[in-house]
Amino acid sequence: MALPVETFFLHPDAQGTLQSQIQQMIAQGILSGRFQRAEKLPSTRRLAAHLGVSRITVTIAYTELLANDYLVSRGRSGYYVSDNAPVPPAFAPGPTRTDAVDWTRAIGQRFSGGDTVRKPPDWESYRFPFIYGQADPALFDHANWRLCALKALGQKDFTALTTDYYDQDDPQLIEFIARHTLPRRGIAARPEQVLITLGAQNALWLTTQVLLTQRRRAALEDPCYHALRDILSQSRCHVTPVRLDADGLPPDAIPPDADVIFTTPSHQCPTTGTMPMARRHDLLKRAAEMDAIIVEDDYEFEMSFLKSPSPALKSLDADGRVIYVGSFSKSLFPGLRLGYLVGSEPFIREARALRASVLRHPPGHIQRTAAYFLSLGHHDALIRRMGATLHERRQVMSDAIAQNRLQIAGQGAHGGSSFWMRAPENIDTQDLARRLRARDVLIEPGHSFFAGAAQPRNFYRLAYSSIPASRILQGVSRVAEEINTLSNLALNG
Template sequence: MRSSQHDLVWRQLLPKVRKHDEPLQVQLCTAFVTAMLEGRLPAGTRLPSSRDLALLTGVSRNTAVLVYERLVAEGYVDSRPRDGFFVCGAITPTQQARASPAPTAQPPDWSARMHRARPEIVWADRPPIWREVRYPFIYGQFDPKQFPLSQWRQCSRQALEVKAVDRWWQEGENVGESQLIDQLIRRVLPRRGIAATHDQVLLTLGRQQSFYLLARLFARPGSVIGVEEPGYRDPRNAFAHDGAQVLPLPVDEQGLQISPALAQCDYLYCTPAYQCPTGVTMSQARRLALLEHAQRHDQVLFEDDDDPETEYDGHALPALKAIDPAQRVIYLSSLSKLLSPGLGIGYIVAPAPVIEQLRQLQRLMIRQIPGNNQITAALFIQQGHYDRLLQQARENLQLRALAVTRALREALPDAEFAMPSGGATLWLKLAGRHDLLSLYYAGVAKGVLFDPGNAFCLDPDTLTRPSIRLGFGSIAQELIAPGIQLLGQVINSHARRPGVVRS
């Protein structure tokens, strides 16, 4: 007969499983193996019977039996007929290193050993608690409820077949001939108006690595790289890291302006499809003028197509690269925005000599993009799931954009904004005077998260009116209206009155 103390010991070792987490078998097997490898279940320890295990952990008897069968098959547990289950004697617990440094040991002078000091990098990261905030009006995340998990799982299983696994490793082969690059060339890039060959496409670990590679290849002391103001902070950091001058350039309702400062640039980073952070789409006339300017001043353009093909009517303007006859545009994009930020698959399209140099730089960092993810994503595109997901994303984003704008007209009638035609953000210009940092923290305290507009500015005086960016790609549809209502209350309660200064 089991004692209450006996049950308590096992409940501490094997906490009750969570039914909305990993599969129950996996949770229990992991708990057992962890306890064995950490030495908390020594060799020879008798384990509870399958019936007792089911009672202790709240799983079915069949699940408990399957757990023991799996542990026996993997060599962690011995099954002794008519005697029970025991921890296998062949398992060696992991030993923790406990070496203490000698009293006279001195650490290296790291500051002297590292490269010259660089200016502190400022990131526009969201707080780590963003998942706990009830109303996250943020950009860059996806709604997991909209993700076609069964189709992705099907493609993932196919990528795990023996023949597919053999294609995971590509070192020594022509990495440009990958299955995913083939699908990008056939199915994704043509919808942006881009024709490319295999030697003109490089897969990256997302746009962040694309920024870094482009900066390492082109940015150097003395070069001038123009960026949009307000604009995306991460590529600015990458370009400035090795000493290039980053020059802010103004943006209006047609996108990047053809200003006198533009002529000073050797390179230009821009987001024509949906300008970050204002969401403005660069007009066709402005695009042609920008390309003509680049030709006249011998400039190279970095086109960041951050959120491709999410125009709600499905008729987005062609990419800047698609109308560039002189090959002055280097195009970068990602699959992560539509699929998942955690997937980490981006790509660069450029002339073949540029791609070859970028590939050599990338080879100094990693051998290749993980092959299993490549094949899964390629199959996902090839079998039509990507197109279907893209259509659903357009429909869902349009509904959410309508919900956001309707709620804003009620909650903040004096604020200004343009109705989004695509993408997942809205740029909101507030009425009155506001301390955006104080407003941001007040919103977080109330459970409303947004991006303050000055986080995108090199010059704090860029914003003529206090502005914020609202992302609506990941927040649930039913939370938009109450979230905007609460946001309106926060903004109205923190507005500065003339002559009143808040600390």
């Protein structure tokens, strides 16, 4: 690959002859990693014209770099970065530049420092990754996704690939969601009531921005999806966490001045509980009395392999006060970042306008590829395959947990891909997680799912979506061993 001539420039404050400046510029590029081995440099004629220097100056600089093994010449083909380029610089480093800006004053609003925890980027290198929400390459249908992506690149779909939809979405994807996906949840919606988002998190952000102000109040589950709490905190609205009971979000505990209620009734995050039908009707009644909006995050409903999922809260909504959030991130793969919002037209109109002002629309090629994958039946086949595999892994993990006498705090009645666990009161699961990483085991500490300063420290999550069934027992045994070790240390300390 040839290096573009535009990446080369002479610094106006540089010292030394033009020849030495060009040498230093290229050597720095190689030593910093910007110029890779075997990459072709611009010809001496092109670089000289670009830099505004004589060709002989560039030629001499190249010759010196060739002699020092930074470059190699390949006949009439030109100059390339050498495979044997030396590592230590042959010149003094340039002056270090520091910011003159006081960023503590310049930043008007902070978005870092929330509760959302980052998963280890090298999670796949661990033998026992009990990490939630990651795609298992052994289950994903690579071949058909690739075929759908190629189909979406064809001349027939040139418009979908290249058009700026502005505030609109791929009509084929919208049609499939409206005619096939939503009816499975008991939801009837017209295309103008559906908006494609960059995943469920983007859908929650759009919803928060449209519905909430600094004077309004949001009620959310406690514990809950930590990214939602971060989003609400950043919006500067008033936030009231409502502690869950055995049936999920208790309607009577919701403050009467709440304007928006966030809930995950079908598969609560992180406890995996399912809200009973009677509680769902009570929640709708309570919201109507308060004239509040409900935001239903219906994540992971596709993973209901034990029995059919309960109807979505949106399907029971008779007066349009429920906004529905769906996503393909769990059923396809997290990196896809495709989700959708379903709601009344006035709300979707505002969410659409906000999305257009921030990112216009999710990439058309991705939307069309997903539309093909869904409409050709590949998604349903993938769900069936994933369901069978997760069912097996769940049973293996359930047996392993019982065998090692660990305590389950919550397990989905319909399926899912994780167990919500409780360690003894004297265990801090952050310490537990650190000890387990040294033993090739990854778990998710649970403190960040809770609101407030007094977060419980002894909860954790064990997911089985990314670990083969054959490794589950050994991994769970290591978790139990470390819990016992920490318990003994606490008792004897």
